[in-house]
Amino acid sequence: MSRTLSPHAALIVVDVQPDFMPGGTLACHQGEAIVPGVDRLLRSRVFSHVVATQDWHPRGHISFASSHPGRAPFEQIALHGQPQTLWPDHCVQGTPGAELHPGIDWTALDAVVRKGSDPAVDSYSGFRENHGPQGARPSTGLAGWLRERGVDEVFVCGLARDICVLWTAQDAVELGVRASLLWDLSRPVTPTSDDATRATLQARGIALIESANLAI
Numbered sequence: 001m002s003r004t005l006s007p008h009a010a011l012i013v014v015d016v017q018p019d020f021m022p023g024g025t026l027a028c029h030q031g032e033a034i035v036p037g038v039d040r041l042l043r044s045r046v047f048s049h050v051v052a053t054q055d056w057h058p059r060g061h062i063s064f065a066s067s068h069p070g071r072a073p074f075e076q077i078a079l080h081g082q083p084q085t086l087w088p089d090h091c092v093q094g095t096p097g098a099e100l101h102p103g104i105d106w107t108a109l110d111a112v113v114r115k116g117s118d119p120a121v122d123s124y125s126g127f128r129e130n131h132g133p134q135g136a137r138p139s140t141g142l143a144g145w146l147r148e149r150g151v152d153e154v155f156v157c158g159l160a161r162d163i164c165v166l167w168t169a170q171d172a173v174e175l176g177v178r179a180s181l182l183w184d185l186s187r188p189v190t191p192t193s194d195d196a197t198r199a200t201l202q203a204r205g206i207a208l209i210e211s212a213n214l215a216i
């Protein structure tokens with residue numbers, strides 16, 4: 001079953017950057033496999049609104065294990081009262097690994113939301129940073145950008161399925177926007193997380209669809 005897209009639907013392409021691909025510093029499982037499909041979707045011009053997020057950290061970012069002596073990547077610490085996974089250094093501002101992936105034609109892109117620029121706060125979702133020192137999650141401005149364009153539905157794809165894609169979709173529904181996750185155009189950091197991701201999507205009312213079901 002294919003579906004025709006409303007002009008009020010937007011595509012959010014999350015963190016399709018070389019550092020999240022095999023060979024990058026924080027590779028998703030088979031992350032490169034989504035590149036041709038994302039490229040095809042952008043070239044199809046089926047979405048009236050297209051936004052990409054770009055993880056964009058300063059050197060020495062607080063989410064990097066290297067910023068915490070004695071800690072290793074993928075360990076968890078408490079940060080601003082919340083659990084924080086420590087990551088390998090990744091998507092450092094201005095480095096090739098932080099670019100929007102060169103294998104995709106980005107000319108259909110309307111906006112890029114850079115996230116994770118605050119040295120002291122991590123940022124998974126395209127809508128809101130993670131919890132900051134004051135306990136709140138600072139907005140990236142994306143919800144307002146979509147609202148002013150009349151968008152009431154988003155389709156989310158990209159990397160990583162179990163983290164930034166999932167948090168972006170969850171925030172969308174929490175902020176009152178319908179959300180679907182394009183399963184075939186996403187990949188996780190941890191493949192064993194897929195069952196938990198599916199359960200979370202179902203619990204939050206987020207549709208799980210394949211890009212082949214879009215009318216392209």
Ligand SMILES: [Zn+2]
Binds near residue numbers: 055090123
């Ligand atoms: Zn990051």
